Amino acid sequence: MAVPALVIDHVTKRFGAFTALDDVSFSLEQGEFFALLGPNGAGKTTLISCMAGLTQPDGGSVTVMGHRVATDYRAARMALGVVPQELVFDPFFTVRESLVFQSGYFGLKRNDAWIDEILDKLGLTSKAHANMRTLSGGMKRRVMVAQALVHRPPVIVLDEPTAGVDVALRQSLWAFIRELNQAGHTIVLTTHYLEEAETLCNRIALLKSGRVIALEDKTTLLQRGGKTREVALRLAAGASLPPDLAAWQLGTVDSEGWLRVLLPDIAQLDTVFAALRQAQLTVQDFSMRDTDLEQVFVQMMHQETPSV
Amino acid sequence: MMTHGFTTLFKKEILRFWKVSFQTVAAPVLTALLYLLVFSHALAGRVEVYAGVGYTAFLIPGLVMMAMLQNAFANTSSSLIQSKITGNIVFLLLSPLSHTEFFLAYVLAAVVRGLVVGAGVFAVTLWFTLPPLVHPLWVLVFAFLGSAILGTLGLVAGIWADKFDQLAAFQNFIILPLTFLSGVFYSLHTLPPFWQALSHFNPIFYMIDGFRYGFFGQSDVPPLTSLAVVGGVFVLLSAFTLHLLRTGYKLRH
Numbered sequence: 157m158a159v160p161a162l163v164i165d166h167v168t169k170r171f172g173a174f175t176a177l178d179d180v181s182f183s184l185e186q187g188e189f190f191a192l193l194g195p196n197g198a199g200k201t202t203l204i205s206c207m208a209g210l211t212q213p214d215g216g217s218v219t220v221m222g223h224r225v226a227t228d229y230r231a232a233r234m235a236l237g238v239v240p241q242e243l244v245f246d247p248f249f250t251v252r253e254s255l256v257f258q259s260g261y262f263g264l265k266r267n268d269a270w271i272d273e274i275l276d277k278l279g280l281t282s283k284a285h286a287n288m289r290t291l292s293g294g295m296k297r298r299v300m301v302a303q304a305l306v307h308r309p310p311v312i313v314l315d316e317p318t319a320g321v322d323v324a325l326r327q328s329l330w331a332f333i334r335e336l337n338q339a340g341h342t343i344v345l346t347t348h349y350l351e352e353a354e355t356l357c358n359r360i361a362l363l364k365s366g367r368v369i370a371l372e373d374k375t376t377l378l379q380r381g382g383k384t385r386e387v388a389l390r391l392a393a394g395a396s397l398p399p400d401l402a403a404w405q406l407g408t409v410d411s412e413g414w415l416r417v418l419l420p421d422i423a424q425l426d427t428v429f430a431a432l433r434q435a436q437l438t439v440q441d442f443s444m445r446d447t448d449l450e451q452v453f454v455q456m457m458h459q460e461t462p463s464v
Numbered sequence: 465m466m467t468h469g470f471t472t473l474f475k476k477e478i479l480r481f482w483k484v485s486f487q488t489v490a491a492p493v494l495t496a497l498l499y500l501l502v503f504s505h506a507l508a509g510r511v512e513v514y515a516g517v518g519y520t521a522f523l524i525p526g527l528v529m530m531a532m533l534q535n536a537f538a539n540t541s542s543s544l545i546q547s548k549i550t551g552n553i554v555f556l557l558l559s560p561l562s563h564t565e566f567f568l569a570y571v572l573a574a575v576v577r578g579l580v581v582g583a584g585v586f587a588v589t590l591w592f593t594l595p596p597l598v599h600p601l602w603v604l605v606f607a608f609l610g611s612a613i614l615g616t617l618g619l620v621a622g623i624w625a626d627k628f629d630q631l632a633a634f635q636n637f638i639i640l641p642l643t644f645l646s647g648v649f650y651s652l653h654t655l656p657p658f659w660q661a662l663s664h665f666n667p668i669f670y671m672i673d674g675f676r677y678g679f680f681g682q683s684d685v686p687p688l689t690s691l692a693v694v695g696g697v698f699v700l701l702s703a704f705t706l707h708l709l710r711t712g713y714k715l716r717h
Contacts, residue, residue, distance in 0.1 A: 233559060261556065
């Protein structure tokens with residue numbers, strides 16, 4: 157059996173009286189595309205820092221590709237590529253110099269072919285000789301991704317890699333990351349764009365106040381929201397809800413005339429339309445969507461959930 | 465073992481100061497030249513520190529060493545604090561570089577900057593006078609050790625400081641007084657007994673005195689004493705700095 161890509165074993169981290177990580181445990185198989193989600197302050201970045209050896213846990217251990225981060229740090233760091241959340245760069249150097257240096261820190265001497273390839277894949281070829289200071293925020297973000305990939309790590313951690321970047325970069329970045337995942341790289345992603353996590357990841361962990369409150373494959377997690385569908389009906393401006401529907405507690409009409417209702421059973425839609433017809437209200441527009449990760453996320457963050 | 469990671473970081477640190485060499489090399493050379501202009505014109509012919517050695521010639525090794533020490537300190541301290549404050553230190557911390565490689569790369573790059581600035585200062589002072597070079601090996605040994613000590617001290621300051629003003633305080637309230645009160649501009653024997661005794665606790669005094677011995681074959685204390693003190697300080701300071709790096713003090717949380 158292949159060694160797990162990542163093992164988080166009862167990791168606890170405190171900053172003074174504040175517990176950033178509270179006995180967090182999970183593991184990732186090689187080749188997974190894994191999302192680590194949670195609100196601001198949930199402990200995602202602290203956990204990533206523990207994986208990278210930037211933060212030393214107060215308890216527990218982290219193992220990357222079978223190498224303990226605390227004791228076998230060289231092998232563990234060789235196996236890990238991290239895109240930090242903060243936009244950081246060295247203003248003294250060009251894009252290519254930054255990548256050549258990063259490659260050198262990992263002991264790689266002749267890495268030009270791979271550097272050229274990642275420059276190309278991330279749309280940085282034309283900026284290769286530009287000073288880092290002169291790049292836009294999105295371009296700097298691309299260079300950070302390139303720096304994380306320069307030593308071809310089997311485990312890649314992306315801490316909000318698409319924060320503040322344009323649609324074109326997001327698409328090219330995800331295409332490249334998918335390609336790496338298909339080639340066998342394990343990907344750990346944190347993001348506040350939950351649709352990205354839903355589209356890309358196979359397994360999801362939800363972190364809240366330093367504890368893992370859900371750790372499941374995507375399909376199972378989405379089923380936690382039940383088969384509820386959100387139906388939006390646009391009524392005439394100024395319409396008020398018929399008493400029959402108000403009694404059903406289906407929500408209120410907003411200022412633009414939209415009435416949003418959550419239907420546990422789609423068959424109930426008939427009843428809603430019938431009540432609206434009876435109240436002589438005309439439906440001007442209509443849309444419906446299945447339960448998505450955002451709904452599950454909001455639902456779980458607002459309820460008391462024990463850690464798993 | 466010299467790894468490719470170490471040589472990469474060493475080259476990067478050299479390239480970093482070389483890219484702004486007008487500020488990191490040319491400016492300190494000009495400063496030293498101004499010191500020499502002012503002091504040599506004011507004091508030449510009035511002061512003879514060593515028999516047969518004019519004040520201008522006496523001053524040159526001191527100014528060369530002072531420039532080397534200050535620039536070696538500035539190289540490591542400014543590089544590290546900038547990396548910490550801008551956050552790009554993370555790229556080094558994520559790499560598999562050991563704390564020893566990290567230490568050696570930073571300190572040796574500081575030595576290179578010290579030697580380059582020192583050579584520059586020495587070159588421009590030749591316009592005034594050519595001091596003798598009685599023991600060139602001693603000159604090189606003290607130039608290397610002095611730069612290495614101040615480079616290491618810069619590393620400590622860069623690790624410790626969280627803000628630029630903390631680093632400036634370290635530089636202005638520790639390094640600068642130690643450098644100025646180390647015999648750059650005078651011989652220890654010209655001081656009152658109290659200040660003479662106090663100077664023996666200043667390691668920079670031994671760096672300058674040993675360095676000057678290499679030029680004139682004369683010194684305030686025996687050169688082997690200076691070598692022992694300077695070597696000992698380097699070993700102790702290096703051990704302390706390596707401990708800070710190994711434990712991740714203020715670098716890894």
